[in-house]
Amino acid sequence: MFRNPGFMLKLNLIRSFFIEIGELSYFARRFFKEIFKKPFEFNEFLKQCFQVGNRSFLLVGVTAFIIGLVITLQTRPTLEEFGAESWMPSMVSISIIREVGPVIIALTFAGRIASGIGAELGSMRVTEQIDAMEVSGTNPFNFLVVTRVLAATLMLPVLVILGDAIALYGSYVVENLKGDVSFQLYFNKVFNALEFGDIIPATIKTFFFGFAIGLVGCFKGYYCEKGTVGVGKAANSAVVFSSMLLFIIDFIAVFITDIFFEI
Amino acid sequence: MKKTHNQKLKLGVFVVIGLILFVVAVYLIGNRQNMFVKTFNISANFNNVNGLMQGNNVRYSGINIGTVKTISMINDSTINVDMVIEEKMVQHIKKDAIATIGTDGLVGNMIVNIIPGKGDSEMIAPGDVIQSYTKIGTDEMLNTLNVTNENAALLTAKLLNIADAMADSKGTFGMLINDTVVSSNLKQTVNQLRIMSIEANKSMKSLNTIINTINFQESVAGVLLNDSIEAQKIRVLLTNLEATTAGVNSVISNLNETIEDYKNSKGAVNYLFNDEEFVKNLEQSLININEGTNKFNQNMEALKHSFLTRRYFRKLEKQQKKKAKS
Amino acid sequence: MHNIQAPILEIKDLKKSFGANHVLNGFNLELFEGENVVIMGRSGSGKSVMIKCLVGLMEPDSGSIRVMGKEISTLNPEDLNTLRTDIGFLFQGSALYDSMTVRENLEFPLRRHKQKFAQIKDPTELVLEVLESVGLVHAIDLMPAELSGGMQRRVALARTLILKPKIILYDEPTSGLDPITSKEIIELMRRVQRQYKTSSLIITHDVDCARVVSERIILLIDGINYLEGNYETLKNSDDEKVKAFFK
Structure with a gap:
């Protein structure tokens, strides 16, 4: 049985999976160690915030707007059948704020940022820029990884809040066109439906999403294999791995929210 | 240098807008749950609360004035409903007001309606138990x-x-x-x-x-x-x-x-x-x-x-x- | 010129292996002040590994590396960084930071080595000085991607020079360049050697480069310093392994 090549292949796959998880954990530990090491690269951090946050805004905004639009358009007929169109704002807002907004925006963010960071650090590794940095007296982990992970951690929540607002606006546009609901009434209903149990856990989990995306992107790039193929692989696996991690975190977050907020 | 200044400005605007949105949302939600206004408690006893839940609205003559805080059984046939009411409404509610339980629309949430009493009795005081009335089905x-x-x-x-x-x-x-x-x-x-x-x-x-x-x-x-x-x-x-x-x-x-x-x-x-x-x-x-x-x-x-x-x-x-x- | 003084850089019995692959197998080297030494070897013979050990980018398995009297392996990170300001490193692919302009690239090493340049108020002065010595003042606000390979290499050299190092390590300075540009770079290296009075350790498999730049050539074969001598001696060697380089 142990000589079966298929079995051995699977065994290796599982083994490498666990090795990957272990390496990522070490990487995370190193992040938490280095984050307190002086000097903190504040300018680079701001620059990364701009790259990660502002530059993703258009993508996130368009995605969020369409999501709001589509959810409303597709749920409306069902609610109309019950004569319950007036429940539209509360339904859409709860689903967007709680789940759809954070997850979809984090996924687009992962697609953009994890691959971007993975490719950037990967190519820096391959062309020895990371070595050059170390030789010129700058701790590359501090300069490259800490700043990027922090930027992703802090920018994703901002993006999600803005994205949620845009998605709700998209939903309002549909409601206004189809049902002639005023802006004030719509958002009154939205905030009537929302509770702290919706918005606080949803916002907290986006910090973890951002952290996971930044960390995986940096991890894959930082330990990139030599050659251009390695860079491509780093970018690709950064997206795949971080998206997967995102759903795992989301699952855990929903679990915890369930316990603490009794929904 | 100019470029980075510009970037910092944009980043600042971006973050501030996000923060403002978040704070406004939190405020609006908190406002609805009467977290930022002074409140006081009154209660009423019912035989049947028809599925009333914590957090349901309390209305006085159709205006939202508070929420249901707790619902507790005090004996086998009486249920005590404790309500949090905005303090500024205290001057309008009299001691002879009557609380009833109704629905917000046909399929809506349950609500507590406080109906003003007829007479000119005293203003209600915190902790008061007001009369209740169970509608004939x-x-x-x-x-x-x-x-x-x-x-x-x-x-x-x-x-x-x-x-x-x-x-x-x-x-x-x-x-x-x-x-x-x-x-x-x-x-x-x-x-x-x-x-x-x-x-x-x-x-x-x-x-x-x-x-x-x-x-x-x-x-x-x-x-x-x-x-x-x-x-x-x-x-x-x-x-x-x-x-x-x-x-x-x-x-x-x-x-x-x-x-x-x-x-x-x-x-x-x-x-x-x-x-x-x-x-x-x-x-x-x-x-x-x-x-x-x-x-x-x-x-x-x-x-x-x-x-x-x-x-x-x-x-x-x-x-x-x-x-x-x- | 280099007989009585202690060597500025000294490697003794350096060993490094990756798994079963023994790359360095007891390598010895001495570099004296003002000397230019070329290390030649085939790809994968461990030249790059050796100089990465010199600046602490890799840790050797055993052996001692002393740079200006200091043992690398015993230094704490801070002292290592201080020492690194005296060692310039020119990377194989130039290794310019893609996301920064030429000016920012050159200023980058200054950020962490301020103590050495405490008296310099304006880094631009220094940047212009080194750019002038490589002849690229006009490119100061360009991005690395806008430069040709030869220009990139020159900017990389400028970035190495900006810390005024005493030793410069060149990792394949002419790799990936056409012969004419290679010659330009070799010329530049010679000029820099004279102007900044540096010692240099050059890793290459470019025989022309070795001939022009060096006073002494070390052949790195099978993980040890196989043969030493100047260009003429090595060229006339009868050893088969040595002959393979000079065909």
């Missing part, structure tokens, strides 16, 4: 209506007997007519009977229209009525009512005929006058009829307040007002 209302109906049917049967008896004894009645007291009594009776029959007719018409509108309305209430036993009951009730009215009408026409007869009759029927039993019977019947009419009116009134038909009656009132104006 449609079911109970229909039951009373049925009893009344049966009574009315009995009454009609008796009246018919009397009328028949009167028709048979032409002679006896002549006496009655000469007597001024009795005849005026009789006139009153007849008048009252007329009024009653007219009222009954009106009610019948209203009921019919209600039922028709309910049938044709594609509302949830319509569906509910069409499908449930309630509807069946109402239908039975209506047929009964119709029969009663018809009965009353025939009595009246009989009486009329009799009276006409006696007006034109040549012979005097003296001994009717002595027939005390007959007069007593007649009087009793009249009292019965009066009672029946009153009960019927009460039922109609109750029906008017029922949530199913309230809207219709309001419409009716409005139309009447319009007519009155024009």
